Amino acid sequence: MDMVGVTRRSSTRVAVLAIGLVLISGMSSLSRSGPSESATAAETAPTSAAATATAPTPTCPRPKLTSTRATGGTTQFGWLLQPGPSTTQQRDWLQYNVTAGTVICDSVTLTNSSRRAVSVQLYAADAYNIAADGGFAFTAFHQRTRGVGTWITLPITKVTVASGRAVTIPIVVRVPATVTPGDTAGGVVARETRVRHGQKVSGVDVGVRAGVGVRLYANVAGVRRPELSLTDLELHLRGGLLSRFLGSSTAIVTYRVGNAGNVRLSPTSGGKVTTRTRTIGLPEHEFAELLPGSPRIAVEDSVHGLRWGSLIGRVRVEVTVTADGAEAVTMEKSVWRVPWLSLIALAAAIALIATVLVVRRRRHRVTGDVAKDAEDAEELDPVAS
Known part of the structure; x- marks a missing residue:
């Protein structure tokens, strides 16, 4: 309107x-x-x-x-x-x-x-x-x-x-x-x-x-050229501060579907998000009719439940658009995750454990030296008769 x-x-x-x-x-x-x-x-x-x-x-x-x-x-x-x-x-x-x-x-x-x-x-x-x-x-x-x-x-x-x-x-x-x-x-x-x-x-x-x-x-009348377009594919991982420790809970996928030919098309789009541990399908979208030369249609999908699989390594999204009479179009995009906070926390934990071990070892060494000195002192003192 x-x-x-x-x-x-x-x-x-x-x-x-x-x-x-x-x-x-x-x-x-x-x-x-x-x-x-x-x-x-x-x-x-x-x-x-x-x-x-x-x-x-x-x-x-x-x-x-x-x-x-x-x-x-x-x-x-x-x-x-x-x-x-x-x-x-x-x-x-x-x-x-x-x-x-x-x-x-x-x-x-x-x-x-x-x-x-x-x-x-x-x-x-x-x-x-x-x-x-x-x-x-x-x-x-x-x-x-x-x-x-x-x-x-x-x-x-x-x-x-x-x-x-x-x-x-x-x-x-x-x-x-x-x-x-x-x-x-x-x-x-x-x-x-x-x-x-x-x-x-x-x-x-x-x-x-x-x-x-x-x-x-x-x-x-003339040469008919059915052609789909798929552009602007983006993948964003969400989840706040907690995602830096447990992995992202949500992936936001955006892309645009268009008609690049000269024939009316009724396309369907869909895809999947893949992590190290699981694959989650994207919702399927059906477009009743895309006219040649019209603006590209914006699509946004939210995928939930990624967590541990998205903590470290590659998260990949794949989107495919199909239509009767036209060649299918597929795009992929990957996001590499490095859990800096988790690595820092792990490094801090390792450093803490190492510090505790070093301190305990030093205490053990000091205690051993004191005991040895006491034994030596007893050997040097004459026994009262």
Whole structure:
């Protein structure tokens, strides 16, 4: 959610209105659910064959809105944006197999199941993966587009839909002549014009500007190059002062997974941490969809229970990333542990034992010398008669 702060001043207080944009992948089969649930449903839906919305033509019909009775699913906002009607199949998203210069005439449908009219502003967006968790996201309203968002033309950008109605809105997709082969993604986003006010938090009036998006996937003909990337592998041993005597209790493993090719991938990552005494597996991570060119996804895992095996010697981590159609990538990293405090304590103990032995030996020698002197003295003294 992109938050924008707007400050309003009055004579008695200052209220801050936070305006957010929630992007949802439109799906015709959605029931009443929140934006995150909608996005997840779209990600886990099976990939369908590329839709042929309308045969590619040099020009598209004159744009017009088509209104029908609202049917099907909705979202928590009471309205939903989804792909327009197709004569061939029901679609969860817009998907095309294209070549350079292709022109596609298609549509999206905004369904208003709420009890009031809904006014939205439409815009074309690029798609990317969120670096924190790999989630699918659209670029924000005022953000400049550089990919599929530049291919999409919206003849109509502002629409008001009455309660209980659905409006089909035309779109035009023009593939550039200089496009490169591979998979790319973007979408059409409907952004509600009004702000929905929520609860006050610490005197701040928080509101949300709802937005719902329809994904658009384009598979550009040409050489396909699936390639994974695995970078920035790090291993840190934790455990505080006690770890210097008993070994680290926890290992922190961090790395980044990316898509270095030109094909959408759904990779899985995993690995293991190995000490002198044991091997512990890392959690497995599944990424629903990594888009080419998106930021690399950060992963952090914690491994517990190392202890004695990590006290001295080498602790090694190995991470592997795999995906259907792509070559697996593996990285390794080692950390050598020298338990300085343990060695110092051991040296101190040895020194103490040596000191005790030396002192005892000296005492024994002194005692022996005294006894011998006493015996010699008795031999020299005359015996009284």
